[in-house]
Amino acid sequence: MSALFEARGITKRFGGLTALHAVDFALDAGIASIIGPNGAGKTTLFNVFTGLYRAEEGGVTFRGQPLLGLRPDQITALGICRTFQNIRLFGNMTAIENVLVGMHARVRLGLRDVLARGPRFHASEGALMARASALLERVGLLPQANEVARNLPYGDQRRLELARALASEPALLLLDEPTAGMTRGEAGALMGLLRALVADLGLAVVLIEHNMRVVMGVSDRVTVLDHGEKISEGAPHEVQADPRVIEAYLGTRHSGAPRRRLAER
């Protein structure tokens, strides 16, 4: 029995730069976090998972099906959806319209249904609206449903992006720094929501996060990337104690730049 989601030996190069080097990643259920210093290749990894980038080497499977070579919308239709590090909502559309776009892959209507406006169309649109409203309520944005997304406060935009991603009924959710720019209280509330979603919907979640309080609190497993390579993986407390992780974040002992400069003199 293979894992729900499995990536093997992912290598991605941009010209001469190797952004990812032979990275393995697997997830069955629960919440996994990917951490690492800036430029470690975390978002690149997400972009490979969701089909925005094509990896030079390696393969990704989801429920046993290979994903490499599929378009992003096909991958979303299979059940993987994501949010973006720098929020990418449809700014001039309302909150609920954003969520409705997220359901695009689940709409089973042809052009004929749309133009004929028969009972099939009305049933489908009604169901979409009901589900979109439910999702907005879940993330606490129902009162703002008809607000234009661009005008929502920052925290609401992050939560709307989450609702939009959930709208495609994913089995695997990829969140790119969902708590960036949030206060400690907001981040805590969001993580509470995430945990509830995992419990209710049986979602598997991969989280890119810089906020260590969030990572250590919510993750079942943590993967550490540095310079495009996986340097550590395990339960949060194991990773925290891993000397290679400490080195990646803080540098090695006796290698501080000022000291070396002194020695050169």
Place this chain on the structure above:
Amino acid sequence: MIQAALATGLVGLSAWAVATFPRSVVVFLLFQGSLLFVYLARIPRWLRTALLALALLVLMPVLGHFNGYYLEIATQVGIFVALALGLNIVVGLAGLLDLGYVAFFAVGAYSWAIFGSPHANIMFGGGFPLAPGWFYAFLLVGLLLGAGTGVLLGLPVLRLRGDYLAIVTLGFGEVIRVLANNLDKPVNITNGPKGITPISRPPVPFDVPYAEAFYFLVLLIVVVVVLVNRRLEDSHVGRAWEAIREDELAAQAMGVPLVRSKLLAFGCGASFAGIMGVVFSAKQVFINPESFTFLESIGVLAMVILGGMGSIPGAVVGATVVTVLNLQVLKGFSLWLNELKNAGVVVLGYNLADLPTQLEPAKYERMIFGAILVLMMIFRPQGILPVRRRARELGTP
């Protein structure tokens, strides 16, 4: 209540005024303005529909009897409304800047022009023009040809955005025009710059005069186009187009198939132009490549932008304003100034008859039109009737 009485009164009064002063441009503008007022006024839906139907179905043809030119203008407005609505899908909704839109119009026009005139005999030996009844079948042919050409243009430009897309579509529009200009050799398909004539007109039931018949035909097509536009816009298809306009990458990541959605936008937009092209060629009896220049594409784009990008009523109003401005207001203004000039009217001690010919008002039409566009973009960049985001009835969670 007051607005309802006002709207009804305004329509009636302005129609009466047009009948009384059939040569006054200002009065005809008043009539058009009253229709806009009816659309915008807070009146019951049934009253609005009834008033608009009355004005467009009864009053307009009747006024055409008093001044035939008005009916011609109304027909031209209708043609451009359909074009603007088509381009509105591509540019306003899907955000794909298309500067060669008139090419699809040309394709539709030439399809009927070639087979609806003796010209096709050159290629196929004989048997042409087709019986005038074929015109109605060619409406469908024009639609399909337009859609097909739209998809054909869409295919190579799928990966392009913004400026690059604009340049390629501009080139495409020119290619079609130049083809129309030069495809008289080695096989004479388009008859080159000389154009094609005479193009058959469709058979009309009840011996309705051609001007009225074309007016009603164009009106019918416009109603259908508006209906199709509204249904597309308010569905997952329209939402996908808007999402692509807002953020292509995010739209794709949310499950919107880019290739299909974009091709659908190009195809739908182009099909409206194709069908109107067929009507146009039959109405004009004569077409040549001059009718399909880059300036026409820009004109339609100006209608969409002036009316309000992505807004269906905006496209209708934009097309009306631009067409009426070009055909009536600016022309009327030029005529008026010329009359003053010929009469030798003195303004502030200066005899207008001394005005050098370089300053002839007719030469300023385009400049005035340009100035209006510039002022519009500075003071109301969102357009005359911008998109109003509809508050949706929330479903019960």
